[in-house]
Amino acid sequence: MDERGLSRREVESLLREQKRKDLSYKRVLSSMCTYPHEVAAYAHKMFLESNLGDSGLFPGTKEMEKEVVRMIGSLLGRGQGRGQDSGNAFGYLSTGGTESNIQVIHAVRNRKRREGQRLKGMNIIVPETAHFSFDKIADLLCVEVRKAGLDEELRVAVSSVAELIDDETICVVGIAGTTEFGQVDPIKDLAKLVQEQKQEKGREIFLFVDAAFGGFVLPFLEGEGERRKYEFDFSVEGVGAVSVDPHKMGLSTIPAGCLLFREESYLEELAVPTPYLTTKSQSSLTGTRSGASAAATFAVLKYLGREGLRRVVRECVRLTRLLVRGAAELGVSTVVEPVINVAALRFPTPAEVERVASALVERGWRVSVTRAPKALRLVVMPHVKEETVKEFLEDLEAVVVSSYI
Ligand SMILES: Cc1ncc(COP(=O)(O)O)c(C=O)c1O
Structure with a gap:
C-alpha cells in the first residue's frame, strides 16, 4: 500500500480499467448468478453500512431479514395454515x-453430538x-460425506441412499x-426412506x-401437475431444512443465501454467545454480515411478488426450450429433458464435448462442462434474451456442423 493516496479521479480511472477486464453477463451461459434487479441494487446501496452481525444497531435491517425469512418460508410451504404443523420457518440470510x-x-451434527453420538x-x-x-463440509465438520448413485434420469437413486445408511448416518x-x-431428486421418496429408517431401525435421520438454485424456480413452474411432480419443500412431511439462494434466481445482490429450518431449535444448536455486541448470541457462520443484501432481497421480493418471479421463470424456461429445440434441429440432444432453466447437451464423445466447449469460448461464449456424464452445460439466466439464444445456436451450428463436413 502506498504512503500517499491517489486522487478520486485516478481511483475511478483504475476502477474503470479493471471493470473493462470483467465480462458482461451477455454471453455467459455458465453462471447461476445474473445482474441483480434494479430495485435490489437500489436497496443494496441504501443499506451499505448495515451490519446484521450487530443487529441491535440496525433494527430496521433486522426486521427486513425476518420478513425475508417469512416470505421465503411461505413460498416454500411454511406458514400457510396447512395442518397443525404450519408455523413459520426459522433461519437467516447467509452468504x-x-x-x-x-x-x-x-x-444437525451439533444436535447429534449433544445427544451423545460420537463424531x-x-x-x-x-x-x-x-x-x-459438501466436500468442504467433510473437511470442516469432520463428518464423512457418502455419495449415492443416480438413476437414469440423473436423480439420486433412493436404493443407493438406502444401501449407504448405517447407525451413524x-x-x-x-x-x-x-x-x-x-x-430434482425424489424428495418425497427420500422422506419416506427416512421415515422407514425411524420406524424399522429407530434411526433419527x-x-x-x-x-x-431451484428454490426460486420450481414453485413457479407452469401447471399444478408439474409443480406437484417436483414437490421438494416443507410441504413434504419430514423435510427438516431447505436452502435457497436469492443471489441466484431471486435476482438479489451477492451475497445472499437463505437457510430455513422447520424447527427453531436447530438455530440454537448453532448459537454462540456474543459478548460486547448488541445481541446476546449469533447463529450465523460469519460475524459481520451484509445488511445491504438483506435489504436488496427484501426489496426485490416485495417489488416482484410471486407474479413477477413467475414471469422471470416463465421466460427463462421458454428460452431454455427454444435453445433445446434449436440444438435438436442440429442433431444435438440433451442428456435429460430439462426440468428447469439448465440444459446439458450431449455429444458423441467426451473429447467432442471439450472441443465444442472450447470452440464456443473462442467465439465469445462462456459455457461449462459437466462431470459425469460429460456434456455441455448451459444455464439460461434472466440476462439471456431471445436474440442471445439465436446467436448462440448460429455459433453452435457453425461449431458442430463444421466438424462433421
Ligand atoms: C445446488 C447448489 N448448492 C449450493 C451451491 C453453492 O452456492 P454458492 O456458490 O452461493 O455458495 C450451488 C452453486 O451453484 C448450487 O448449485
Whole structure:
C-alpha cells in the first residue's frame, strides 16, 4: 500500500480499467448468478453500512431479514395454515449456498453430538450430483460425506441412499435443481426412506433439501401437475431444512443465501454467545454480515411478488426450450429433458464435448462442462434474451456442423 493516496479521479480511472477486464453477463451461459434487479441494487446501496452481525444497531435491517425469512418460508410451504404443523420457518440470510449447506449440517451434527453420538463415524449421504460445497463440509465438520448413485434420469437413486445408511448416518441430502443438470431428486421418496429408517431401525435421520438454485424456480413452474411432480419443500412431511439462494434466481445482490429450518431449535444448536455486541448470541457462520443484501432481497421480493418471479421463470424456461429445440434441429440432444432453466447437451464423445466447449469460448461464449456424464452445460439466466439464444445456436451450428463436413 502506498504512503500517499491517489486522487478520486485516478481511483475511478483504475476502477474503470479493471471493470473493462470483467465480462458482461451477455454471453455467459455458465453462471447461476445474473445482474441483480434494479430495485435490489437500489436497496443494496441504501443499506451499505448495515451490519446484521450487530443487529441491535440496525433494527430496521433486522426486521427486513425476518420478513425475508417469512416470505421465503411461505413460498416454500411454511406458514400457510396447512395442518397443525404450519408455523413459520426459522433461519437467516447467509452468504450463499455454501454457507447454508455448511450451517445446516453443522446444526444437525451439533444436535447429534449433544445427544451423545460420537463424531467418529458420523456420516451424511448426498447424491453424486451434489455441489462441491459438501466436500468442504467433510473437511470442516469432520463428518464423512457418502455419495449415492443416480438413476437414469440423473436423480439420486433412493436404493443407493438406502444401501449407504448405517447407525451413524445423521443426514440425507436431496437436491432440488442440481448444479449441473437442473434435476430434482425424489424428495418425497427420500422422506419416506427416512421415515422407514425411524420406524424399522429407530434411526433419527435429518432430511435436508439443497434448493440453492431451484428454490426460486420450481414453485413457479407452469401447471399444478408439474409443480406437484417436483414437490421438494416443507410441504413434504419430514423435510427438516431447505436452502435457497436469492443471489441466484431471486435476482438479489451477492451475497445472499437463505437457510430455513422447520424447527427453531436447530438455530440454537448453532448459537454462540456474543459478548460486547448488541445481541446476546449469533447463529450465523460469519460475524459481520451484509445488511445491504438483506435489504436488496427484501426489496426485490416485495417489488416482484410471486407474479413477477413467475414471469422471470416463465421466460427463462421458454428460452431454455427454444435453445433445446434449436440444438435438436442440429442433431444435438440433451442428456435429460430439462426440468428447469439448465440444459446439458450431449455429444458423441467426451473429447467432442471439450472441443465444442472450447470452440464456443473462442467465439465469445462462456459455457461449462459437466462431470459425469460429460456434456455441455448451459444455464439460461434472466440476462439471456431471445436474440442471445439465436446467436448462440448460429455459433453452435457453425461449431458442430463444421466438424462433421
Ligand atoms: C445446488 C447448489 N448448492 C449450493 C451451491 C453453492 O452456492 P454458492 O456458490 O452461493 O455458495 C450451488 C452453486 O451453484 C448450487 O448449485
